[in-house]
Amino acid sequence: MAENKGVMVCGEIIEGKLAAITLEMLGGSRALADTLGEELCLVLMGSGIGNLATEAIAFGADKVYVVDDPLLADYQTDSYLPVMEKVVKEAAPNILILGQTAIGRDLAPKLAFRLDTAVAMDCIELIIDPESKLMLGTRPVYGGNARGVYACDTKPQMATVRAKAMEPREKDDSRKGEVISIESGLDPSMLRTKIVDKVKEEVVGIKLEDAEVVICGGRGMGSAEAFKELEELAKLLGGAVGATRPPCDDGWVPSTLQIGLTGKIISPTLYVGVALSGSSQHMAGCTGSKNIIAINKDAEANIFKEAQFGVVGDYKKVLPALTEKLKELLSG
């Protein structure tokens, strides 16, 4: 292979728009490309991609590879993997970045194996080493208890990045770039899996990932009924309700409310953790929270090591009083 050059981002399209993570990756990868003095390119796979390539250029891409095929309408390993393999072999990038999403989690390891390179999954920081010029990826390991810094000598150097780990750039419609169409080379017989149904479990109201206020309940809530109290507070503050893993596993709330390493990644201005211990696995999803408030009856709970303000006490007594007083303050 010729010398690998350029930073490539694998884009995602959600309901006809560039996904938030894709804009974030373009922002963060632009900085990597500039440090190396190399180009930033984006790969867009889908069906009916339209003018999203132009938009991607406005958000920082120099070049956009567009692969438009009805077989790419939904993500399936057997369609996206050979297409990415083809694009990477053609463009020979130095660095390849994907999102730590349902797509990236599935696609990145397989692509890395197929390309005989390594991928650092779920990175929260990517930098270029000033001496070696290699990409260094920092990722939480051991449920967030430690951080590992990874690199590899093989090309492309691959990483997936966690939601909200990078900042999108301001849209600049005057930016110029190149759009390159690539044939998918797919035929239906290549797909060994079939999506037969899609079930949405999204709750009404503000999305957890976008909420400025998140009220989160843990195992100590004790029941599905108890979460109603959290909803009241969330509603009052214009926020969303989230949960740690146990309430999801016990079916008190849908699993789409789970915040943490294997759930949603949030970055609210205000996070209130109620009756939860603050395990590293959960806190891994909250690292972007600007202000953490804790209510727990166990003074030794880990959440108090993360929180800015806390109340040690039974939430059943603390929470109604807090909600009432906040109501009074907000109406006054």
Place this chain on the structure above:
Amino acid sequence: MPNMIVCVKQIADPEAPPGSFKVDEAAKRVLPPSGVSQVISPFDEQAVEAALRIKDAHGGRITVISLGKDFVGDVIKKPLAMGADELVLLEDAAFEDADSRSTAYALAMAIKKVGEYDLIFCGRQAADWDAGQVGSGIAELLGIPSITVAKNVELADGKMRVERVVADGYEVVEVAPPALITVSNELGEPRYPKLKGIMSAKTKPVATWTAQDIGADTSQLGAAGARAKLLKLFVPVKEAKCEIIEGENPEDAGVNLALKLREVKLI
């Protein structure tokens, strides 16, 4: 009746208090925490549970494979006590200091030696290094389809029907065996071994295989076969500065918390 394989990993209990966690930065290794027990990685236990649910409905045979060292008998035999049929342990110095690739290679070679399989189950990620690559990697090396992050699995009319977790809900995906499925916590609690299961686990076959036994190319194993390089390992510093809001009683503390939030302009 399906032949099933489940890959599991023995790790230090990830539910142990974060305070017990320490690393040796110079050696880039996690120090074995004192007083923390070994367990099967929770997602892997759910993978065992997924296979058992298929076995409950359709019969079949479950072979559990684990790569590691210092196996604790009662821990690593738990899948047998839950209802799996045999256990294969991969233990050899050549397997050590592997990355996701060299781990997946060793497991794929062991699966080839087991021979016939219809379904392979893995946890979505090991709850220590949290990479989530080995399951997908095995499928890639074996050239079989995979579905990742499953919350429910069923076998009907010769096809696997898998509920795959995505951001806004789940997709129902069908695949014909042979296929590999990675399992997520949404599958639900794995069953507890019953006394009868624990007793019968003592007589179930347990084999230990080396690199030579699985016909592996040693240049692809362990540290030699690793592509990923760990340059640094550290515990992030936390600035513990929580201000505890007091009160005459819990209700009073709740009121004071509201006043504090107003004072610092968070509401």
